[in-house]
Every structure is written in structure tokens, then in C-alpha cells.
Amino acid sequence: MIRKAVLPVAGWGTRFLPATKAMPKEMFPVIDKPVVQFIVEECLHAGVENIIFVTGRHKRPIEHHFDINTDLEKHLEQMGKHDLLNNIREFSRLTNPIYIRQKEQLGLGHAVLVAEPVVGDEPFIVALGDIIIDGEENIIKRMIEIYERFGKSVIAVFEVDRKMVSKYGIVSVKPIEEDIGLIEDLVEKPKEEEAPSNLAIVGRYLFTPRIFEKLKVTPVGKGGEIQLTDAIKLLLEDEAVYSIKLKANVYDTGSPLGYLTTLVNFALKRKDIKDEFIKFLEDVVSKHSQWINKA
Template sequence: MVRKAVLPVAGWGTRFLPATKAMPKEMFPLIDKPIIQFIVEECLDADIENIIFVTGRHKRPIEHHFDINADLERFLEKSGKYTLLEEIRQVSRLINPIYVRQKEQLGLGHAVLTAEPVVGNEPFLVALGDIVLRGPSNSTRDIIKVFERLKRSVIAVFEVPYSEVSKYGIVKVEDPSAELSRIVDLVEKPNVDEAPSNLAIVGRYVFTPAIFEKLRKTRPGKGGEIQLTDAIKLLLEEEEVYAFKIKAKVYDTGTPLGYLQTLVDFALHRKDLKDEFFLFLQRIVNSSNLQPDRT
């Protein structure tokens, strides 16, 4: 059984500086809920309650968010704002979080390895803290079910245009047309002419504990970082690893453009906001003389 999830959230978020100097990008709001809460709720919906956050010294707001705020609760109660009070209390009760400090930001692979003492010798989920999924089913639950059937590591993937493969880790599989297929190779952010497929890694993985041994053997690459993709390639030498095509829409909030696109799309899906917000966007488009720069 997969009982634990590792959420690596220790990165500096340099694309959003100076905003991320004091506020983690994972705490940026999608309307009225921080990004990280969507991911935690996805894990809970997949029956994972043991959430391991791999954090850094600048990530305390994440810890505060999932903790009890007695002063705020007293204020809301005194003000008669009982609906908000219950909502805040539910956030505090969502999980019993575990925080592991990544003292140096040495890559995603290093962040996952940092969680080994807490994960132990059992399978676990890795969910990236800036990737939000929306779909007809819970993709995390889907890949966990595949893992529990095969007892092999499973990586969530989705199809991207070939013009965008350089933004992602790309997998080569035995049968590109199949929903589930064995991975043959992985390439981190390849050029278009080097990409083995257009199947991009989503940011949801279920691993056997054997990945930790491979992470310890993985040599640092560009920027001195230990890449998770390199460790998976080592794992392929001993174990089968599978790619599972998810049906969800993938939102990458890790870049300013991706965050803005996610924010707009989420607003247009909110029943209490979508009509007025759509009219607002329409007015902007109709009244603006701005044109995209195509140079």
C-alpha cells in the first residue's frame, strides 16, 4: 500500500522574485486557496494522509498554513464569521504534516532523497508542489491503483506539442499509443530533434523504495543538482518502470505565465465568479489596443 506522499517544496522560486523572497510560490493563491492546498487535498482524496514536506528555511508560511491559528479563530468567532471559522479549522485538521529540511537546494532528486529517513522501506508518492491537476478523476489515485496492481514504479505523463518538449522530462515507451506502457528511456528537457516522444512527465510519481539507492548513486549534473530523471534511468536497469497517461488537465504554476493562465482558468470555472469575470475579460479585450509582440 502507498501510505506516504513526498512534496518537495524547498526551491527558491527565482522566476517569481522578488515576490518569493518572503512568500513561497506554493502559497500563491488560486483565487482564495493556496496552490499547495490543492495538491494536499488531491493526496487526501487518494487516501494518503501522511504528507512529508521537504522544505527550506524560507518555507515557514507553508507550515503556518496547515497549523492552528488560535488568534485568527478567536477573531472570526468574535466577529460571527462562523462559515469562515469552520473553513479555517478544516484546513488545520486536513493532515498531520511532517517537515524535513533540505539544507541545500541540490535538485529534485536530492529533495526526494532527503525524505528517505521518514519514508523508510516502502513505496511512496512524489507530488511536485507547483503542478495542479484538474480532471474527471483523481490522477494520483489512478497511478496508485496501477502501482498496487503491478508492484512497479509508475510515472504520470501527458501529451504535449513537440514544440514544447524542451520544457519537460520526456519518456520513451514501448507503446506510445497505450494508456499504460513500460518506459524504455527518459530525457530531461530535450531539443525537438532529440525528443524520443511527446509524452511529458507530469510531476506525479509512485516509486518503490529502490529509488533511494539509485539517488545515492546519481552524480550531480548541471548546476551541481541531482536529477530525479537520472535516478529513474538507473532504476530502469533493475526494475520495470511504467508510464501512465492521465486524463486530467495539467496546470504548471511554476512560471509567471503558467500561474496567470491557471488563475484565469480557475476563475472561469468558479460558479460565483465566472460570469462577471468573463465579462471583465471581454471588456478588456474589446477596449484594449494592446497587440502581442510577434517579433
């Protein structure tokens, strides 16, 4: 049974400075919900309630968000805003947040390793705190099902344009079913001509506890960081690692353009603001059509 999920959220968010000097990028709102809440809800809907946040000293707003706020609940109750009240009550009480500090920024692999004392000797989820997956299927639930079949680690992947492979960790996969494969190799941010495929790692992992053994012996890479991809390559030497190919939209909110793209797409999905937002976009395009055509 998968009981725990690790969310590495200790990064500085330098691409969003100065905004991230005081506010974690994981707390940036997508309309009216912070990015990190999408990821936590994904875990909850898959039956994983113990959320281990690997944080830093500048991430206190995340802790406040997942705490129970009795003053706010009382205010909403007095104002008769019962829908909002039920929303925050249910969410705050379903989540069991656990916070652990990554005292040094030594890479994603190090962030996962920091969680070992809390995870213990059991399989667990790793979900990156700035990647929103929007689809009919809960990918974490699907990964758990694959783990229950094979008893091995599972990594979520999705297809990207080959011109974009240099931005991702790319996997070489041996297909065994329609959407399931055996990972044969991983390459971190390869050149287009050197990429073994166009299947990119999407920021959702299910690991057996053996990954901790590999992280402890993973050589320090560029920038003095321990890379999770390097540890997975070591894991492949000892046991099978499976892949699951997504059939969903992937939104990377970790860059300004990615964040803006996410906002627009989610606004277009909202029935309460969709029509007016479309009119706004049409007006923007009309006013700036000359500039757009030149671009």
C-alpha cells in the first residue's frame, strides 16, 4: 500500500524573482487555487493522504495554507459562504502534512533523500510541486496500480516535440502494453540528435525504497547537485523500472511563460469566467493584430 508522497518544494524559484523573495512559486494562484494544491489533490484522490513537503526556510506560506484556520472558517460561516467553508474544511482535514527541511539546495535527488527518515522502508510517490497534470485519469492512482502488479518503481512520461527534448529527462522504453513500458535508459536534457526517444519524464515517480540506497552513492553532478535521474540509472542496474505514458495535458508552472500558459488554459475551462475571458482575449488580439502580424 502506498501511504506517502514526497513533494520537493524547497527551490528558490529564481525565474520568478523578485516575486518569490517572499512567496513560494508553488503558492502562485491558478485563478483561485495555488499550484501546489493541484498536486496535493491529485495525491488525495489517489488515496495518498500523508504528504511530505521537503521545504526551506522561505516556504512557510505552504505550511500555513495546509493548516486549519479556525478564524477564517468562523468568518465564512458567519457570512453564509458555506461552499467556500466546506471546500477549505474538507481539504485541510483530509491532508496529513509532514514538513522536513532541505537545509542545503543540493538538487532534486538530495531533496528526495532528505525525506528518507520519514518515508522509511516502504514505496512512495514523488510529485514535483510545479507540474500540474490535467486529465480524466489520475496518473498517481494508475502508477499505484502498476506497482501493485509488478512491485517495481514506476515513472510517468509524456510525448514532447523532438525539438524540445533538451529541456527534459528523456527515457528509452521497451513497450510491453499500450501505455506501459520497461525503461531501458535515461538521458538528462540530451541534444535533439542524441535523444533516444521523445518520451520525457513528467515529474511523477513511484519508487521502491531502494532508490535511497542509490541516492546515497550517486556522484555529485553539475552545480554540486545530486541528480535524481542519475540515481534512477543506478537503480536500473539492479531492478526493473516501469513507465506509464500520460494521456493528459501537462502544465509546467515553473517558468513565467509556462505559468501564463497555465493561467490561460485553466481560465478557458472555467464556466463562470470563460465567456468574458474569451471576449477579453479577442479584444487583445484585435488591438494588437498589427504588432502580432509583424512578430
